[in-house]
Amino acid sequence: MAEPDANLEAPNPDGQPYYLRMNHFNGETVNPLYTLYQAEREDKSRRWMGNYAAHIDFTNWLTLDLSQSIEIQNSRYSLNNPANTWTTSGGTDETFGMSYTGGSLTKNSREKITKNTQATLNFNHKFGDLLIKGKLSYLFEDRNNEMFEMYASDYSFKGTPDFDNFVTINDGKSEDFTERAQNYFAILGFDWKDKILLDGMFRYDGSSLFGPDARWNPYYRISGAYRISQDFDIPGINELKVRAAYGTAGMRPGYSFQYEIYKIDNGGFTQDQLGNKGLKPSITKERELGLNVTFLDKFSFEAIYAKSVTEDQFLNVPLFAPVNEGFKSQYQNAGTVESNTIEMSLGANWLANRSGFSWNTNIVFSRVRQKITELPIAPYVFGETDGGAPKIFYVREGETYGSMYGHTWLRSLEEMAQQLPEGASISDYEINSDGYVIPAGTQGTPEELAIKKLDELGNPLYTKIGDGVPDFNMGIANTLSYKGFTLYFLFDIKHGGDVYNGKGQWVTRDLRNEVMDMSGVPEGQKKAYDYYVNFYDTNIANSYWVEDASFVKLRELSLGYRIPTAALASFAKGTFKGANIKFVGRNLLTFTDYSGYDPEVGSIRQPYDGTYKYPNFRNMAVSLTLEF
């Protein structure tokens, strides 16, 4: 990291601002403002969406819908580093060791086209008390994604960012992905006297992402509901419905999973993955139970419990290369994940237009538990890191998906007693003010160092140090309106769930972690730098950096006003039929104990707060809607 006294505004030897080598003692630290000043980057994107549809009524109970939607997304960027861009090596004493790179140019263009064509035959007829609805549908999906990129370095002539201006073009690449699917489905629904409902769906999908033998797969769903309140009159209950459903769904793999790949790059190659034309979809079977109640004319409550089992996950299985023609891995169907979900929501319409004033509240609650119940291959680590840091998410049978594994520190003398080094006794150790076992008498000195928990072989124990799954998530939304004004605010609550504070760990290496600042700490309670650097532990994943990331956030606050039609009639000869103005603020407040920027970082499966992660931005907007 940069020294706090580095002068970011100093000039470079040729007068360019933001002197690059702002730290003379370390050639790695460069001035971040220099690249922002010097590099020229332009990103353009264009999106076109269109849809055309036809609806034909054959009779009043048989209709046909045809539609095609097209989306074309084109994005391009160009990055020009001018010829006189400084770099920290290759120079002389006069230029402080810096020299010009000669510049470089990169241009990239990508276009994605998605076309979906669908034809649906609808049937809807009432036979006495029984209403029967049906659909027969065919959906064709067509996706294409193409990219070109060129890169060249060392300009022949300055000031002309054009690919003709290079002696050689260093690198070019292109990609072309096409994916198609044909899906047939049939839906049939029965509704008897508006109180018993039964639905069934059957689907037959074929996708180009699978080999020919595994391409076509059937899926289905059946569900039923009973509106109890239609048959029984329960005081205070306006509506009571129970429902249940069971269904299957298939997941499609990534584009490349089925192919055998000799990865070509600039004329060279590496053997990457062995193909798998027999790769099947990963199937999820889910059963769901639900309850809907509206009561006291004001409240509505819904509860859902869902249990799903996903089998035949797409796992990238490592292969023993020497007997697999040099191929290192293959995607196979293996592994099972089970998950249970509870969701509840409660809506309360406290006041419905009582003298112009209304107020309603909506609360949602959810809790998900997911576990890997079967893993037929060796456990493996995965996840993004900041380069140089080991991966911390561990997939293992019987473990929650997204568990973090690493080393951990002793917090009790009983544990220390299990791993005393030769010749030492338990009286040589004590617990420090943070709760860690340290050598006795070293508190407040550079020898105060926490001790790792060891396994039977004397190596640091590799164990679970946390996971990102929260105990529950809740959202509380309130809408109040009076005359033309509407006030809306939403609180998001996450309780439980850990985050790995990678940022905190890295800055400790450079002695800059806030927790190391001893100014203001009373004399007898100060701790030495060495104590914290010991926890940095050469960036090895360890439990010190796992923090609880519960939070309460004011997710949204908005105030809107609808201008009365009468007032508009007299403005601009009544051109406007309606006008609405709204102020919206998002991510306004966060209440949390998490010490990093934002506890809402990464994902549930990879709650990793790395050096490149920004906090969520707070934003405020004004919107004006005019109806003509």
Added chain:
Amino acid sequence: MKLLLKYILILLIVVVSACDTSLEIDNPNDPDRERLFADSDDVEGLAGSLYQNIYQGAHDYDGIELMLATSSDNVSCSWGNAGMRDMSWEPRNQAWVNTPSYGFAANTKYLFDKMYSSINTSANIINAVDMDLDMGEREARIKAWCKFIQGVAYGNLALVFDRAFLVDETQTVDPELKSAVDYDEIMKAAIGYLEEALRYAKENELSIPNNWLGQESEVSNERFIQIINTHAARFLAYMPRNSSQLAAVDWNAVKKYADNGITDDFEVVNDNGVSWYAEGADYLTANGWGVTDMYVVNLMDPTQPQHWDDNPAFAHPPKSTSPADHRLETDFSYLASNWFQAARGYYHYSNYRMSRYDEFYVNATGPKSEIMLSENDMLRAEAIVYSGGSLSEAADIINAGTRITRGEMEEVGPDIDEIIQAIHHERHVEMMLTGMGLQFFEMRKLDLLQKGTPLHLPLPAETLQTLQEPQPYYTFGTVAKADGTNTSNGGWR
């Protein structure tokens, strides 16, 4: 109704037939074996990129070049990356942790996978050529080239690992640990493949296209033969794990190969990271990264300390005023301060860094020595000495080389110790940052690696995991296990 139906039908036909609805899609981005091995030109193209894989395996940051440089006290760096720090602690008690979750387990696997990628592909090519494809006149060249590749890949494996698996177009193994054979068997096989390559090259008039070996121009038959010979000499000479194995090397064979070896530097033309990039050396000399180990500084100027003692009171040594080796002033730059963390040990500090390649690495474009003529010369001299040849002949070779022309040092006389020391000196100074692990192989065979340094590495943990071996996996290193055959029990200090 009829009209309506007609319109619907037309619409449907137009909409659906406008697109290709086939679900059978080939991958246009990367080929598979079926596509590659069907065409003789493609097969040649595939063969041509085999040496790139070897170069990457040897020199990428993801490989082991960095950790071999620090563990041999040639370069010093206390950053944890790529196992540099774990392999260079004093005392050597942190390596080698052979578990799949170890932060640097992937580095040894990288080298292993890259070498087998070349081995397996060259075997497939030879099979394709023998069975289906008609390469015509190009057949001899492809076979010579594939045998050369197999030789170099197995040679690298035998130098680094304690054992490996012998597979080629005629043999395969069962996927279990006990199918592996020891490194001396692997090396014998490697020399065998190089001999076959030599046979093809000598019996035919071949020339190797420049991009196959990263050269500026086509490689003539004569030069290709020289390159194969030098590789054979290197592998035999760098094999020994300790001084008793050193005495058992067939030095006559080394002499024969080295005498028929390269007559000028074998350089690979780097192209700014596109196909050829000597990445390891970039990190080992970058500002903020590797510095020159005091052991090497002391070799060039005996008035400099040989070791930076691990205490804050050790004074920062001053710049050399008249070093015995002139290269300390031309190839190295003085450092007035250190960027490493004191907490990691002052013994990583140094007062010099290697600056010979600074200009080269601005854009990493241009030729970079892979095997210097000096290296071949030293192999010749070494072979003469150990095979009981004329010491003055060996001394003459050294005195005609970079020791005098670049180092401007004192000439050596016909004395065994002086000659071996001079060879040792050139390998540490002149050949710094050329071949992967050169200084590691040099230190280990002279029993100079610090006690506790692994003398070779165990098979990668992830590979053992794929073979379903039970943990804990076997490994080497640490002072407690210093046995002289797998872990050094010697050390220059």
